Amino acid sequence: MDEKKRYQEVIDLLNRYSHEYYVMDQPTVEDVVYDQLNQELLAIEERHPDWITSDSPSQRVGGEVLEGFVKVAHQTPMLSLGNAFSQEDLLNFDRQVREKVGDEREYMCELKIDGLAVSLIYENGIYKQGATRGDGTIGEDITANLRTIRSVPMKLRQPFSIEVRGEAYMPKKSFKELNEIREEEGQMLFANPRNAAAGSLRQLDTKVAAKRNLDIFLYSVADFGEMGVAKHSEGLEMLADLGLKVNKERRVCQTMEEVFAYIEEWTEKRASLDYDIDGIVLKVNDLSQQETLGNRVKTPRWSIAYKFPAEEVPTKLLDIELNVGRTGVVTPTAVLEPAFVAGTTVSRASLHNEDLIHEKDIRIGDTVVIKKAGDIIPEVIRSIPEERDGTQTEFHMPEICPTCGSELVRLEEEVALRCINPKCPAQLKEGLIHFVSRNAMNIDGLGEKVVMQLFDQQLIQDVADLYFLSKEELLKLERMGEKSVTNLLHSIEVSKENSLERLLFGLGIRHVGAKAARTLAMKFETIDRLKEAAKEELTETPDVGEIMADSVVTYFENEEVHELLNELKKAGVNMTYTGPRPSDLDEEALVFKDKTVVLTGKLEQFTRNDAKALIEQLGGNVSGSVSKKTDLVVAGSDAGSKLAKAQELGITVLSEADLLNYLPDKGGV
Numbered sequence: 001m002d003e004k005k006r007y008q009e010v011i012d013l014l015n016r017y018s019h020e021y022y023v024m025d026q027p028t029v030e031d032v033v034y035d036q037l038n039q040e041l042l043a044i045e046e047r048h049p050d051w052i053t054s055d056s057p058s059q060r061v062g063g064e065v066l067e068g069f070v071k072v073a074h075q076t077p078m079l080s081l082g083n084a085f086s087q088e089d090l091l092n093f094d095r096q097v098r099e100k101v102g103d104e105r106e107y108m109c110e111l112k113i114d115g116l117a118v119s120l121i122y123e124n125g126i127y128k129q130g131a132t133r134g135d136g137t138i139g140e141d142i143t144a145n146l147r148t149i150r151s152v153p154m155k156l157r158q159p160f161s162i163e164v165r166g167e168a169y170m171p172k173k174s175f176k177e178l179n180e181i182r183e184e185e186g187q188m189l190f191a192n193p194r195n196a197a198a199g200s201l202r203q204l205d206t207k208v209a210a211k212r213n214l215d216i217f218l219y220s221v222a223d224f225g226e227m228g229v230a231k232h233s234e235g236l237e238m239l240a241d242l243g244l245k246v247n248k249e250r251r252v253c254q255t256m257e258e259v260f261a262y263i264e265e266w267t268e269k270r271a272s273l274d275y276d277i278d279g280i281v282l283k284v285n286d287l288s289q290q291e292t293l294g295n296r297v298k299t300p301r302w303s304i305a306y307k308f309p310a311e312e313v314p315t316k317l318l319d320i321e322l323n324v325g326r327t328g329v330v331t332p333t334a335v336l337e338p339a340f341v342a343g344t345t346v347s348r349a350s351l352h353n354e355d356l357i358h359e360k361d362i363r364i365g366d367t368v369v370i371k372k373a374g375d376i377i378p379e380v381i382r383s384i385p386e387e388r389d390g391t392q393t394e395f396h397m398p399e400i401c402p403t404c405g406s407e408l409v410r411l412e413e414e415v416a417l418r419c420i421n422p423k424c425p426a427q428l429k430e431g432l433i434h435f436v437s438r439n440a441m442n443i444d445g446l447g448e449k450v451v452m453q454l455f456d457q458q459l460i461q462d463v464a465d466l467y468f469l470s471k472e473e474l475l476k477l478e479r480m481g482e483k484s485v486t487n488l489l490h491s492i493e494v495s496k497e498n499s500l501e502r503l504l505f506g507l508g509i510r511h512v513g514a515k516a517a518r519t520l521a522m523k524f525e526t527i528d529r530l531k532e533a534a535k536e537e538l539t540e541t542p543d544v545g546e547i548m549a550d551s552v553v554t555y556f557e558n559e560e561v562h563e564l565l566n567e568l569k570k571a572g573v574n575m576t577y578t579g580p581r582p583s584d585l586d587e588e589a590l591v592f593k594d595k596t597v598v599l600t601g602k603l604e605q606f607t608r609n610d611a612k613a614l615i616e617q618l619g620g621n622v623s624g625s626v627s628k629k630t631d632l633v634v635a636g637s638d639a640g641s642k643l644a645k646a647q648e649l650g651i652t653v654l655s656e657a658d659l660l661n662y663l664p665d666k667g668g669v
């Protein structure tokens, strides 16, 4: 036979066997058959290197070393999903759907794979490009790394030109093996399969990604309409027919009872799956109904993700440590026997204050139950008193600062105890860490550990000292080589150009958060004008109340502050507002613009303050009571008279889940 023809035949056979093995999980030939064919392929390619095309199975093993990832724009934005946490949230979602499309609706229920959203572009059936989701509009080109995933076909069964979307993930088994090897080799362990998958796809050396045994499930197409199907379920079948890997556990449900049954089934069975799932995704099945429902800025109205409830895990409370924060507040922190919760190992959790510790009846040595609030922040929920053996001890806050020894005070109406010594080293350190942090001066490469070292070695005492650090001094620090020092000095230099609000926030003036810092910077434009501002002028500024105004005035009265600002000026730090003006802000992001919002009931995922801050960030004003002027009410559980009044007045009521969906990291804004 003509060798070129045989070459194509070998490729086709290998692709077929790969599909049977990796996509269908139903191999039809022994491994040796595959291996022999693969050897034949390599031999032909060695004789005819010019025949090799990017869709040859030999190209999956990697080899390319990239210099960096190129950004790619998504032609159709990659949306994310709104969240539901209860049956009630789902019923609400269903109600909203039915209001728009009528009662004749069905839902496709799918597993929510806990990996990374990716997009794959095929042109005339040939794999051309793979990208990460990024911010939904712009992602990164990971074509080469996605090619190493065996279940990603290099060629579709039909010469379609389509952009398919799905979730790349690391199977639990591969994750376990990878971490075992890393442990043996003394490398840092990955916290969970999702992080491992993300780390693997961001490898510049494609050979490394190829060894990571990643996998993929495809769950949508940028534009299903183009495929001539009427339903999402038909679209998925079509993807499977094209040779793409589609999750089998999907189910079309006609009623919410069926949806709940599906959820219950998978809540129980999730542990037995070979991959992590973090919830269930509901999608209106009919594509024309999807179109009628449309999309919000970043999330569709025709789909929602039900998130499994936070996992609760018992562990031992070994000790309670004290931390002195930037503002002098002393916080008790639980030191826990490391426990695996919702994908990561937890060994510390804030206990907030002494009152809460007693309220929850938590004693040192107790067995306690922990969870991750919003699946992110570790929290001690309660103790299990029945497990006490008499060795447990009650905790009491000390009377003096654990760092500097000055007497702690309880300010009026505060539960927290504070160290009010402005020279307390713990506070100074925290102040420095805050100054360099992301929302403040955002100095890359200056993490907590480096700041601590700089402070402990007395290379910096205040934030201005950062701008006078020399290369020689930095080189003396642990684990700081020539390259990291050069990068760090560069980041410090770049931070000098920051717009004023970053500096203002970074200085850590009490009560001045990131948002107020921005408002003040925008209004006063330079730090000198702000310094001169009278209290009345300050309170005229939106969002600035009496307390904040007093705090700003007092701050700028301080001689030491003047000296600090002079030093910063000498260093060349910008003290003028150079950020966007209101008209430049993304109006679309301000979903609560000029709306008066009332919060009521118990919120599970937010503190009241956080919910308020979020609404304000999105342009709204939060008010305490419901009246005709109220535009929206956010109701948590057990909402009482305010909710009733809102309903009476016909005011739109949002659930906590609706609010959560506006969180920037949930894809809301």
Ligand code: IVH
Residues within 6 Å of the ligand: 079, 080, 081, 110, 111, 112, 113, 114, 115, 116, 117, 167, 219, 220, 281, 300, 303, 305
């Ligand atoms: S559909 C417009 N289906 O969950 C719809 N997403 O929280 C876009 N995910 O960004 C997503 N499994 O990374 C969809 N079966 C599934 C999914 C799924 C996991 C991820 C995806 C998305 C995130 C939203």
